[in-house]
Amino acid sequence: MTSDRAQTDRRFPARLFRHGAEPDPRFTLANERTFLAWIRTALALIAGGVALEALGLDLHPGYRLAAAIVLIAAGLVTPLLAWAGWYTTERALRHSRPLPAPVLALPTALAIVIAAALVALAVLNR
Template sequence: MAVVESRFPARLFRVGDEPDPRFSLANERTFLAWIRAALALIAAGVALEALGLALHPGFRTAASILLVVAGLLTPLQAWLGWYATEKALRRTRPLPPALLALPTAVLVVVAGLLVFLGILYR
């Protein structure tokens, strides 16, 4: 029992049975991929504004804000997705969908459209 208590979150590791380690490690790699995406989105938002590209300033600022917001939502998806997937693996249930993937994708598409408009109306 000491092994379970030392793992975070302990409440999750009390559920079900230990899955094949390969599945848990794949789940962890997916978590880390979401974190890398979050860093890239935040960096893109900051760079877009900091570099002062020759874009319409309103469109550039709006796109920057959307990219940073998407970058702030992405770690939430990483954690919730990791947790739900690990829980499903431990209970041998179907894997859950990525809840915030669509809203994040929409934010990125809208940010891209704003950059496009910023180029057209500079």
């Protein structure tokens, strides 16, 4: 049978799990579900950006391309911010500290608003 320390050392990232106390598993699992939801959001953003260009819609090409780039860029950044959010939340849980403020909601909302505005301009200027 392995010790608790050996079990902790096999978890990734080990530097996170070596410190603090194990939180209630429900909170850890909720944190993981939130991370996975952001990953799904990233996939949707990338798919939306690819679809704008791949479908070749009858829209102003410059605005359409700009909207696609905004969506794809947001989809590329989202997993990185999601990982950072998961990590800082897990660390706070392990040390019984207040949870950090969300970092993804505002940038994602801004990217979607910008992309939508660009698509609207593309429709108006076709």
